[in-house]
Amino acid sequence: MSLSVALTKGRLEKKTVAMLERCDYGIEKLKDKGRALVFPDTKKDIRYFLVKSNDCLTYVEHGVADIGVVGKDTILEGSKDYYEMLDLEIGKCKFILASLPDIDLLNKVGHIKIGTKYPNVARDYFHSKGMDVEIIKIDGSVELSPILGLCDGIVDIMETGTTLKENGLVVLDTVCPISARIIVNKASFKLKRQEVMNFLDDLKGIVEENAQSNL
Ligand code: PRP
Numbered sequence: 242m243s244l245s246v247a248l249t250k251g252r253l254e255k256k257t258v259a260m261l262e263r264c265d266y267g268i269e270k271l272k273d274k275g276r277a278l279v280f281p282d283t284k285k286d287i288r289y290f291l292v293k294s295n296d297c298l299t300y301v302e303h304g305v306a307d308i309g310v311v312g313k314d315t316i317l318e319g320s321k322d323y324y325e326m327l328d329l330e331i332g333k334c335k336f337i338l339a340s341l342p343d344i345d346l347l348n349k350v351g352h353i354k355i356g357t358k359y360p361n362v363a364r365d366y367f368h369s370k371g372m373d374v375e376i377i378k379i380d381g382s383v384e385l386s387p388i389l390g391l392c393d394g395i396v397d398i399m400e401t402g403t404t405l406k407e408n409g410l411v412v413l414d415t416v417c418p419i420s421a422r423i424i425v426n427k428a429s430f431k432l433k434r435q436e437v438m439n440f441l442d443d444l445k446g447i448v449e450e451n452a453q454s455n456l
Contacts, residue, residue, distance in 0.1 A: 247306035307429035336416035340394035356386030363396035
């Protein structure tokens, strides 16, 4: 039975395609993609499609994709009706709490305002600390919001730390680490078990090779 695989486009895309290539999958069309959106594997009975991260969850939940490759950030913020099967250990970054340097946010008494693209992640973090928080949803350039006085701090993704540094913000705490995960549609895991397991095993082999070479 053929497999449909939803890949998250953007930051994760190149690293994911590189892993598939090392599995000796036929990903030429993914590497030379033009404006196409669906890419048949030239060696295996697999078709790939490139989607935005939130849509990756949607396609997998609805079974249009049997498998998805998506960041843990999207998983933590989004819906959960699928199996999370493998940490690919690529696209590593983390969720952090940051603010301007003179604000002692974690010891602030009373109500605080947090700007974020990830309201569920931010709310869970502050609730776990028993803190009273107002979440302000921001769609991009979150670092601006404390600078302009919209909020006291931000919960956001940090990769290199350059954006925070260049905007004069400091990290107050790490919320949790993030990396790319393989998710699997629940019905596909039963009905296409062998194909799904073969795909997972192939990628697991590359994850292990990467871990060995980093020792
Ligand atoms: C993400 C994130 C930070 C930045 C962190 O934003 O929200 O702004 O990357 O990366 P760094 O630690 O390497 O500087 P993205 O580039 O996705 O853009 P956006 O703010 O428009 O969402």
